[in-house]
Amino acid sequence: MATNEELIQELSDAVISCKRDAVLAAVEKAKKVMEPSEIIDKGLSAGMNQVGVLFERGKLFLPHVMMAADAMTAGVNFxxxxxxxxxxxxxxxxxxxxxxxxxVHDIGKSIVSTMLQSAGFEVYDLGRDVPTKNFVEKAKEVNANMIGLSALMTTTLQGQREVIDLLKEEGLRNKIKVMVGGAPATQAWADKIGADCYAENASEAVAKAKELLL
Ligand code: B12
Incomplete structure (x- = not known):
């Protein structure tokens, strides 16, 4: 019987290998003894982050990243x-x-949506590459308590500030909380742009949303 550490390693290795079947087999095994959130955070996401590191060092090329992303998404959907x-x-x-x-990065954002939903929040996931005004329009339409904003690139982080600025312009900032996340976001960035909170991963996003909204 594999230990949890071994299962986590297997999940991570399966994502790095880009093999969808290996990911599904590892998830199947892990879910007998681990919580889904642990499988995603400690296993699959760790593998995807490792892919990112290898990509940054020039050891992997973009097609490999895309295949790893597909394998990871299959595991999360499963x-x-x-x-x-x-x-x-x-x-x-x-x-x-x-x-x-x-x-266009949406893997982490989708995990956050799924975990928030399963924790009992009503979530409207607008997808990726979402124009600033769409966040605010949707929030008005559904009477949202919070907007979650994901950005994976230093060049798109500004988009988080733009949504906050538009909320202020429309006089909605006091009514709607804003939570930011994504690899280049930090607590310091969240403070700088006046977001209500920053969360490093999906489990933390659920905990912080509960803190702010309950
Ligand atoms: C997978 C990937 C892709 C895939 C995306 C597939 C998809 N459907 O998402 C593809 C191949 C399409 C892609 C494309 C590109 N990518 Co890319 N990509 C990555 C990679 C390797 C992993 C991202 C990922 O999915 N991680 C796994 C998930 C689970 O983690 P996560 O996204 O961080 O999410 C977690 C937390 O951040 C948090 N979180 C996320 N969102 C939110 C939201 C809220 C509200 C909260 C609270 C929390 C939260 O919770 C999540 C779960 O724990 C990163 C490297 C990295 N280190 O991040 C580069 C990276 C982000 N990409 C990068 C770049 C440059 C690009 C491209 C421009 C192409 C290129 N030349 O390389 C294009 C972007 C085009 C565009 N306009 O967006 C750069 C960005 C550099 C920068 N400027 O900052 C990175 C950092 C790689 C690098 N070092 O070069 N990419």
């Missing part, structure tokens, strides 16, 4: 059925979530 379904009766709040304009 786990979705195991996450508790957020039911109407325990609706904790309404959150509009998306990746800011100009940025």
């Amino acid at each position: 786990l979705e059925a195991d996450l508790p379904a957020g039911t109407e009766s325990k609706k904790l709040g309404v959150i509009v979530n998306g990746t800011v304009e100009g940025d």
Whole structure:
């Protein structure tokens, strides 16, 4: 019987190898003994981050990154059925979530949406490369309590500030909380642009959303 450390390693290696079947087999094994959030955060995401490091060092090329991303997404989708379904009766709040304009990275953002939903929030995921005004329009339409903003590139981080500025312009800033995330975002950045909170990963996003909205 493999230890949790070995299972985590297997999950991470499977993503790095880009093999969808290996990812699904590793998830199947891991879910017998581990929580879905642990499988995603400690196993699959760790593998994807490692792919990022290898890519940055020029050891891997973009097609490899895309295949690893596909394998990781397959693993997360496979786990979705195991996450508790957020039911109407325990609706904790309404959150509009998306990746800011100009940025197509959506794996982490989608994990955050899935985990928020399974924790009991009503989530409207707007997808990726979302124009600034769409976040605010959707938030008005669904009477959102919070907007989640993902940005994976230093060049698109400004999009998070733009959404906050538009909320201020429309007089909505006091009514709608803003949570920011994505690899280049930090607590210091969140403070600088006046976001209500920053979360490093999906589990932390759930904890912080609960802190702010309950
Ligand atoms: C996978 C990937 C891609 C895939 C994206 C597939 C997809 N559907 O998302 C593809 C191949 C398409 C891609 C394209 C590009 N990429 Co890319 N990509 C990555 C990579 C390797 C991993 C990102 C990832 O999915 N990580 C795994 C997930 C699980 O982690 P995560 O996204 O960080 O999410 C977690 C947290 O950040 C947090 N979180 C995320 N969102 C949110 C939101 C909220 C509200 C909260 C609270 C928390 C939160 O929780 C998540 C779960 O724990 C990163 C490297 C890296 N180190 O990040 C580069 C990286 C982000 N890419 C980069 C670049 C430059 C590009 C390209 C321009 C192409 C290129 N020349 O390399 C294009 C971008 C085009 C565009 N306009 O957006 C750079 C960005 C550099 C910069 N300026 O900062 C990076 C850093 C790589 C590098 N060093 O060069 N990329």
